[in-house]
Amino acid sequence: MKDSSGRAQSPARPVEIKREESTKKGNRDGISTSTQREIPSRAAATLSSGKRKRSRPTRSRPAPSIIARPxxxxxxxxxxxxxxxxxxxxxxxxxxxxxxxxxxxxxxxxxxxxxxxxxxxxxxxxxxxxxxxxxxxxGQPEEPPHVSKSNFMLDTYIEITLYDWTDASTIDLAFDEIRRLESLLSVEQTGSDLDRLAKAAGEEWVEISPETEEVLRLSKEYAALSEGYFDVTTGPLVSLWNIHNEQGHYPSQAELEQVLPLIDSDDLLVKEGHAFLARKGMVANLGAIAKGYIADQVKELLVAQGVEHAVLNLGRNILLIGDKQEGTAFTIGIQDPNEEEGVLADVVSATGKSIVTSGIDERYFTYQGKKYHHILDPYTGFPADTGLASVTILSDTSAQGDALSTTCFLLGIEKGMALVEQLDDVEALFITTEGELIPSSGYSNYQVQQ
CATH class of the missing domain: 1.10.150 (DNA polymerase; domain 1)
Known part of the structure; x- marks a missing residue:
């Protein structure tokens, strides 16, 4: 699903850190990293005695058998x-x-x-x-039962892992739910609610599903909360720039002047079971909130199936169900937006939370030697230039984290952090283009000390 105002959809690997010791510089192949120490062999140990000892050739030993170990x-x-x-x-x-x-x-x-x-x-x-x-x-302690499956959906890499669970068909139910919701909420799918809404713009009201109505109402709430910076009617602007797979279109001023008047959440009208775009040419694109909403619905489905411990990884939208089966919190790495994929800026520990990141490193293209990212300012028509490289939101729901990560990025450091501080049960980590980490007042409650 394409991002309408800055949500990243690039494939990303799961980021659960299954270790006790974390490092900011991870391996270059993925998010999860581990720190290893070399243990010197007996042959390499130095003899403390002053007498000369006869050295014996070393040889590898097989691992002890079940009987030999005890x-x-x-x-x-x-x-x-x-x-x-x-x-x-x-x-x-x-x-x-x-x-x-x-x-x-x-x-x-x-x-x-x-x-x-x-x-x-x-x-x-x-x-x-x-x-x-x-x-x-x-014998070694048996690994607790778990099942994991991955798929490419919503224009991103998705992985769902259920702990203390063995029935893989439960994850198939989750994938089916993702497909169902995408068929309603993606403007790129022919016949979806958003596709029909765009085609009827300026002409007639369109009947929509309860799920679409809920997301549209949430979008209008965040538009009001963000002084209009969060705006799902940026669909024409997203299509104009067309940033995908490190390719894109640098628009002319004339092109921008043509699409900017079509961006206004006040002209997106919603009533029970119906929606209407007031002017022809308007397009609503829910990419900045739909993925988070879908994650919340999948979590609800899995909990109804009896799942108590799980990690849902939808790109850089991480949603947790409960804790690990042994009662400890999950540990999640936060990508450093100023480094290549897999290098961590920080690590957090959480239970039942959503961790969502929007950043300049997720989708961009280069034009005349300058990078242009996908988080578009609805007032200027250009990628937001606020001094931020990424915003990570910790919240109770993924829809909230999805919307706020984009909103705070667009608002900038001062206004964005002020918004976070006035919301209950929401914490954030801002990372600037200079590499500075700016946490909210309660972020340290989740931070893993290193």
Whole structure:
């Protein structure tokens, strides 16, 4: 789905950070990063003694087997059992269990003739019990069940991951819901509510779905809240610039003068079940809010199915359901807009929240050596020049985060942050074109200390 006033739709990789230690400079292939330390091998360790030691060639060792890893535990338990049976453990085990060995072998030939049958049977049963205990405790902890699927929809890369869940068909239901809503809200789909609304502009009211009505009403609310900077009637302007896949059209002044008079949310009229664009040539494009609204509807669907822990990644719209199944918050990386994809500016930790980012690095093209991004100012007709490179919004709903990230970017640092501060349960991180990070007053409650 194309963005009408600045929402990014470029493919992006999931950004859940599955680690405890985060770095701002991540790997160059994606958002998720991890910090690793090299652990020196024993052969590389320096001997503290002044005596010259004979070096031995090193060789790689296979990973310990399930039985070998708890060999010390087995040996200790066997000795306890055998002591109770008045037997000498070392006389029955060949070779003896030694601390630090990779394997422990019990030689039945050496012990089976050394004590009576009754004690042999008791020993054998005790050994089987201990071996079964070792098998249960020695293995690595099993990864909690989860299922994940990805798709290319809404003109972006989408990935949905459900934790403590194994039924992949649940995600298929979510994809079906995305397709259904896109068929209503995308102006680019023939026969959609927005397509029919544009074709009837200046002529007649159009019957619309309850979902379309809800999004149009929300759009008008944010237009009023933003002094008109958030405006979904920028459809003609979006089409004029046509920024996509690092290609675009630099418009002439005459072209801008032709489309700017068509931009005015006051001329978008909504009544129950119907909408109307007052002038011919007007186009409503919901790209700056529809993706967030769709994410909220998908979350509602998944919760109704019983999902309690999930991450919905719709491009740079991240929506969380609950927390991780072990009770900890999800950790999400925020892209540095002044660096290449995968380099993080910051990391946040949240439960059940929406994290949405709009930035100059998501969709742009170069004309005569200058980059022009897709977040268009409805008053000038040009990409917004406010000194901001990106705005990230943390909120309860993705529709709110979607609309506010674009709105604050257009308003600029001072007015944008003032708007955030007056809203309940909303925090933000502004990143300037100079690389400065400007957080809202409560942003630190989510920030992961590094």
């Amino acid at each position: 060999c010390f535990l087995i040996g200790h338990l066997l000795r306890v059992v055998l002591k109770g049976m008045h037997l000498d453990a070392n006389s029955c085990l060949s070779p003896p269990l030694r601390h630090g060995t990779r394997s422990a072998i019990i030689d039945p030939i050496n012990w089976k003739w050394r004590f009576p049958m009754k004690k042999k049977l008791s020993f054998f049963l005790a050994f089987l019990m201990i071996l079964s205990m070792a098998g249960c405790t020695a």
